[in-house]
Amino acid sequence: MSLALLCSGQGRQDRGTFALLADEPAARPILDAATGPLGAHPADFCRTAPEEALHANREGQLLCVTRALAAAAALFPDGAPPDTIVAGYSVGEMAAWGIAGVWTPADTLELVEQRAKAMDLAGGPDDQLAHVRGLARETVERLARRFDCAIAIVNPGRLFIVGGTRAATEAFCAAALDAGAARAGPMSVRVASHTPRLAGAVAPFAAALAAAPTKAPTLRLMTASGATLVARPGQALAGLAAQLAETIDWAAVLEALAERGVTTVLELGPGRALADMAAAALPTAEVRAVDDFHSLTGARAWLKDRLDPCTASAGQ
Template sequence: MTLALLCSGQGLQNREMFRLLATEPDAQPVFEAATAVLGTHPTDFCRTAPDAALHANREGQILCVTRALATARALFPNGASNETMVAGYSVGEMAAWGVAGIWSPMDTFKLVDQRARAMDAAGGPDDGLGYVRGLPQMAVEQLATRFGCAIAIVNPDLLFIVGGDRRSIDALCAAALEEGAARAAPMMVHVASHTPRLAGAVAPFDKALTSVAMSRPALRLMTASGATLVADPHRAHKGLARQLAERIDWAGMIEALAERGVTAILELGPGRALAEMAAAALPAVSVRAVDDFYSLTGVKAWLAAR
């Protein structure tokens, strides 16, 4: 088996996202590191925080990275095979670098915090993301130009994430439906990630990345910056910083995983969005999400059977 672990982006965080992990002893060091940065234990935060806080940019990023790191530690307490591939979607790539062992959990969370703060400082107060499904890319490009937005992420199966201010996103989605899109709507993300609106966040985040100790990846880490393997994080981190203001080609990432012989994919969550995209794009590959299972025992059994 050649396994790929996919680390999810924000937007699907929820109050039950740590249900399978709360009592897992191997996940506790991750929760402790996250608590030090978030200010509250992630499980308590998800249980008590208002909905707006649950989906705030900084808090959402920290929660999603916590989910991926804690899940990886619980599933692979002695470390995954060094042939395992790992990739992340948007802030999920921060989690992927942590899962690959480039940073300690504490440094990972500190960087996620700095990333989110840089994004909030550079973006507008009404910025956000939306999605359009079922239109050709050229049509979505034209809509984005018309409404002062930009394509943020290209996904498989004609699914595009677009970024801009909320009123423009609303107008773009309405126009997309009029032009025949299967679906289009704003998302619960309050920052225009991966668009030129965040150009001002690149340099501060790059500076933060250079201030933290980095190790060579213990797993086969794929970066969305060109869908390539990271051999030297000291060189690759500039691409990680530029991603804040540059489009991500996730469709290309899925294709690159297939080209490297991936036979099984597990999305660490929260949610199933990446697993659903991968399953549709790679029908010959066995694809699951952690959120498909009732227990981590079930996830481990699925992994063992591959």
């Protein structure tokens, strides 16, 4: 079995994001580390925070990265098998670097805060992301230019994420539907990630990355910058920072996973959007999301059935 762990981006966090993890001993240090920056235990924050706070840029990034780090720690308290590939979607890549051991969980969360701060300072107060499905990329690019937007993320199945101001993305979505899009609409992400609107965030985030201590990855870490594996983190930091203002090709990441013979995929969440995309892009792989299971016991059992017997104890 070749396993890939996928770390989700913003937009799918909800009231139950930490319901499966709140009582997991191996997840507790990570949840505790996130309590300070969130001002409450992550499970309590998700249950009680106003909807606007739940989807704010800073809080959303912290919640999604905390969720992935905590899920990986709970599922693999002794570490995932060393041939595991870990990749992340948007801010999920920050979690992927942490899970791969490049940064400690505390350093990962601190860098996520720095990332969010740089993005908030560079972006506008009315920025947001929107999605469109069913149009050719050339058509999406033409409409994006017309409404002063930009493609943020390229997904499989003609699904694109577009960023701009709220008014611009709303006008873009209306035009996309008129042009024959299967669907288009705003997302609960209030920052124009991965577009030139965040060019001003690249340098400060790059400085924060350069100042953080790094180690060689203990897992096979794939970056969305070129859909390549990271062997020397120091040489990949510039690409990680540049992603803030550049289009991410997630479809290429999934293609790279298929080329590397991935047979099992688990999305760490929140949500299962990445699992749905992976299932379509890797039709012969077994694909699940942590949120598919009613408990981590079920997720562990599913993993154990697919791990080589000599490494099965990593999921117990």
